[in-house]
Amino acid sequence: xxxxxxxxxxxxxxxxxxxxxxxxxxxxxxxAFLFIFFSIIFPGTAMAERYIDIxxxxxxxxxxxxxxxxxxxxxxxxxxxxxxxxxxxSLKGLVVYLSLVSLQPxxxxxxxxxxxxxxxxxxxxxxxxxxxxxxxxxxxxxxAGPFGAALxxxxxxxxxxKISPLAIFSIAPxxxxxxxxxxxxxxxxxxxLAGLFLVLYRTRR
Amino acid sequence: xxxxxTIAKKECREDVFTVRGMGLYxxxxxxxxxxxxxxxxNTELSLLDNAQAVYMMAGIILALAGLIAVVRxxxxxxxxxxxxxxxxxxxxxxxxxxxxxxxxxxxIVSWVLLYLLAIPYIWAVxxxxxxxxxxxxxxxxxxxxxxxxxxxxxxxxxxxxxxxxGVMSAGLVLLLFAAVPVALGPSLRQSAVGRILDWxxxxxxxxxxxxxxxxxxxxxxxxxxxxxxxxSGYVVIAAWILWKSSRRxxx
Numbered sequence: 001x002x003x004x005x006x007x008x009x010x011x012x013x014x015x016x017x018x019x020x021x022x023x024x025x026x027x028x029x030x031x032a033f034l035f036i037f038f039s040i041i042f043p044g045t046a047m048a049e050r051y052i053d054i055x056x057x058x059x060x061x062x063x064x065x066x067x068x069x070x071x072x073x074x075x076x077x078x079x080x081x082x083x084x085x086x087x088x089x090s091l092k093g094l095v096v097y098l099s100l101v102s103l104q105p106x107x108x109x110x111x112x113x114x115x116x117x118x119x120x121x122x123x124x125x126x127x128x129x130x131x132x133x134x135x136x137x138x139x140x141x142x143x144a145g146p147f148g149a150a151l152x153x154x155x156x157x158x159x160x161x162k163i164s165p166l167a168i169f170s171i172a173p174x175x176x177x178x179x180x181x182x183x184x185x186x187x188x189x190x191x192x193l194a195g196l197f198l199v200l201y202r203t204r205r
Numbered sequence: 206x207x208x209x210x211t212i213a214k215k216e217c218r219e220d221v222f223t224v225r226g227m228g229l230y231x232x233x234x235x236x237x238x239x240x241x242x243x244x245x246x247n248t249e250l251s252l253l254d255n256a257q258a259v260y261m262m263a264g265i266i267l268a269l270a271g272l273i274a275v276v277r278x279x280x281x282x283x284x285x286x287x288x289x290x291x292x293x294x295x296x297x298x299x300x301x302x303x304x305x306x307x308x309x310x311x312x313i314v315s316w317v318l319l320y321l322l323a324i325p326y327i328w329a330v331x332x333x334x335x336x337x338x339x340x341x342x343x344x345x346x347x348x349x350x351x352x353x354x355x356x357x358x359x360x361x362x363x364x365x366x367x368x369x370x371g372v373m374s375a376g377l378v379l380l381l382f383a384a385v386p387v388a389l390g391p392s393l394r395q396s397a398v399g400r401i402l403d404w405x406x407x408x409x410x411x412x413x414x415x416x417x418x419x420x421x422x423x424x425x426x427x428x429x430x431x432x433x434x435x436x437s438g439y440v441v442i443a444a445w446i447l448w449k450s451s452r453r454x455x456x
Binding site: 074179183186187190193200 | 241
């Protein structure tokens with residue numbers, strides 16, 4: 001028995017003959033024709049028309065309001081975002097997320113919200129025409145300095161995200177751990193105990 | 206009761222007013238000072254909220270308390286056996302359980318001294334923040350419960366095992382397992398398995414209770430009822446184990 005016979009047969013079976021090639025070419029041609037035909041008749045269903053042409057920025061308005069009054073480190077103020085549907089149709093599955101940037105002159109940089117806010121993004125299931133939706137973002141103020149926050153809205157049916165104007169605010173520093181109070185204790189306590197230890201040691205001897 | 210007090214007094218004299226006893230408190234003060242120095246010197250730690258800093262310090266204090274319970278509990282009977290002084294203790298007209306609970310009383314006194322030592326540190330770190338009084342109250346409650354639990358278990362081991370080194374090693378391994386929640390953040394224990402393990406571990410129950418009280422301001426007894434109940438349950442079980450073990454003390 002030839003052990004390579006089976007392998008040889010399989011290889012042979014995989015080589016397409018001329019009639020198969022001709023059939024495939026016909027199928028591809030018919031498919032291309034149908035695609036062009038239906039694209040002209042029903043433009044909304046074509047693959048190339050996945051996104052709406054009108055930019056989302058004209059359909060949605062978004063704003064973010066920073067809390068009034070001075071802000072200090074350690075506080076957890078609430079920022080209010082308002083999203084309004086200005087179009088004539090319902091918008092579905094909107095994703096709204098918060099961004100924060102440090103505006104320290106000469107050291108401007110985006111801030112990772114990991115420590116600042118537990119909820120960075122929300123999803124709005126549906127927003128009917130003219131409907132306004134208010135959402136609150138709690139932010140724990142970790143660092144002092146000037147900052148700017150903004151909301152970005154992503155509409156799954158548009159390739160144009162909408163960004164709110166920057167809400168600019170300043171955080172005043174707060175000494176969370178006061179070194180002037182800690183230092184006497186962290187130096188004084190071991191010294192006091194060491195003194196007591198020494199007295200005890202000498203008394204026992 | 207007077208027998209218990211007499212034994213506790215004797216143990217306290219030996220444990221506190223000796224060079225070895227003072228050395229333990231000096232080491233504890235140095236650990237707390239080291240953490241305080243980190244809070245002042247480290248940029249990231251200095252940004253911590255006061256409550257968060259107090260919570261971290263409370264975790265260190267409970268770990269130190271556990272260490273003291275392991276050392277004192279191991280020494281309770283196995284140390285006396287190694288020093289060949291246990292025989293003299295056993296011939297006194299005191300029952301085994303009286304002896305064991307007297308030693309447990311001395312361990313609790315050690316905790317009270319550590320707690321008094323820690324108060325200035327907690328005040329220095331947390332007085333400009335919130336929940337300082339409730340932090341101190343719940344730290345005392347959880348620390349006392351942990352000292353009774355660890356102290357009882359270590360004294361029970363000390364009665365049963367012959368070698369001080371063996372008891373000490375077992376105690377340190379037990380403490381290491383129990384103190385893992387201090388090293389792991391709460392977010393790593395949010396799964397169902399993590400929560401079950403937390404309830405099975407009195408150290409984790411204490412830490413979670415302190416987290417709720419100090420950081421989340423949930424200091425009303427009703428809010429911590431379940432944690433207090435579970436800790437009380439562990440205290441009763443540990444005391445029962447000590448009582449059962451101390452009924453027959455062998456040389």
